[in-house]
Amino acid sequence: MRNLINHRPTQPSSNHFKNAAGLDTPLTNSFAVQNLTGVDSFATSFRGGNGNHPIFNILLNFLIELLKQLLEQINQQQPQEYRSADGSGNNLQNPDWGKQNTSLSRLAPKDSSREPGGSTEVNLPSAREVSNAVAAQTESTANRKGLSDIFWMWGQFLDHDMSLVHANTGVGMGIPVPAGDPYFDPQGTGTATIPVTRSNSVVDANGIAQQTNSITAYLDGSNVYGSDQATADALRSFAGGKLKTSEGNLLPKDANGAFIAGDERSNENPALTSMHTIWMREHNRIADELAANHPTWSDEKLYQEARRTVVAEIQAITYNEFLPNLLGEDALATYQGYDPIQNAAINNEFAAAAFRFGHTMLSPTLLRLDENGNELAEGNVALRDAFGKPSLVTESGIEPFLRGGMSQTAQAFDPMVIDDVRNFLFGQPGAGGLDLVAINLQRGRDHGLAGYNDVRESLGLSRIESFDDPIWQGDFGQKLAQVYDSPDEVDLWVGGLAEKYTGDSLAGETLTTILTQQFEALRDGDRFWYENQFSGQQLQDLNKLTLAEVIQRNTTIQNVQDHAFLASNLHLQAQTTGQAATAAAEPMMATARGAAPATTAVEPVTTPDPEQIRLLQDALAKGLLG
Structure with missing residues (x-):
């Protein structure tokens, strides 16, 4: 993929120009714009007539670089507007739309x-009763x-960019x-009850x-x-526009060894932590390139420009790769540009x-896989044992989890949910274990969500009269x-x-309609949407960007598949190879051991850590999980 930082489109839009980094900048200083865009053509014409004179070329190059720096400084006196940390001011007529701490x-x-x-x-019926009757999953499934x-x-990861409803009211609503x-x-x-606190x-x-x-609310x-200035500042190194890092x-990390990111749920599981990590790295990678190309830029300028590009990449991957897989190609209406009367707020039915x-x-x-798709010596991790354990990432890094995530096929899109979160969320029942299905249902009731049929009617869909x-x-x-x-x-x-799924969507018509409306609102109601910020070749490159490319350039994984969202089954191929090798060696091994009887490995029993359980239940009560 062509470099998003260094490439300069040949045909800038009528209301933007490309600065020396190739980044779109609003036309705020006509003198700087006219002269900066004409420097290269001026130099080319002079070189055409004097290209055989080395001293002249040296002097000309020096003057050109000096002129570029002067024009760049003029341009920075009229800085580009950037997003606020808390989302305020995105909509000029309604500056609180999409802002942190709004309804x-x-x-x-x-x-x-x-x-x-x-x-x-x-x-x-009790939410747990519904969970038992409808959501109990007894065998592995695969999405279609x-x-x-x-x-x-x-x-x-995306959800944690859009909504977080805390539940620290202290008002219980235990699930019978x-x-x-x-x-x-x-x-x-x-x-018995399952403890839950109201939002x-x-x-x-x-x-x-x-x-x-x-x-x-915005992507x-x-x-x-972060969603406030204090968090944003705490994550910055204030050197070279970069974000803070830790060893490796x-x-x-904080004093307790937990990772710190823009969202407070980043330690929920090691796969989520790994996703957070590649985007911290992507920001720093871009900041480094910008700093190399623009040594006069301030830390603030480098930070904001790197942030602007990262946000554009997240938006592009979501709308060009993730949503087509979720909802089908062309599920969303064609983008018509920023709509100032569209509120991008997250709706309750979505969240x-x-x-x-x-x-x-x-x-x-x-x-947790190595480069060849083999399980690490430390072993894979049962999901029920993975919650709230940042040490798993410190132990083996993010690469094994990302390889495993790209290899394994996700479960089917239906009401069934694995026992790891339906019966063993955060521990054994009676020792921290909870039911995520029951919590989801109870949370919907807590928020006063209308019933299934009433929501369908509000969406313009027909009511369902029979099971x-x-x-x-x-x-x-x-x-x-x-x-x-009744329904x-x-x-x-x-x-x-x-x-049943509808069209090429994973979901049926009710959820497809809710998801489509929300993602259209997030796009259309965002004044800083990436298609308004970038143009020309840069926009083309963003629209071709894949998550696999971001993983490739921010990890040590040597061979990243083209489509990270499609399971490669690398681990199954490795297992097949290993089984074939074992079968070939079996006669010799049997002779050596005197044909000893086979034994079955017993999965070790994990003893719940009481402190971990306490912290996780506290996080759940605050609305940080699920």
């Missing part, structure tokens, strides 16, 4: 009767597009556990409590840079239901009927996942 919006009116204790909620674990890893639940009430007491909210102008988004790299070119689809695609094992309707995939209509009296009662998260 989530809604696609359907809030249904307070579905909140805990509400008139509808008291007659709904062959997407890799990197797909859900990117989804989680059915008597005799084999995991959470094996003694049949009928009194933070503020009362709007209509007297309705609305949940608050603690980070910026602005806030997971890399990893993310910086508390639709974009939690990734939980169904989680694999029970995070593979025998052909909209349901497989036998999920019958499973829903075991716990809900009107169904919670949005589980109802959306139970639908």
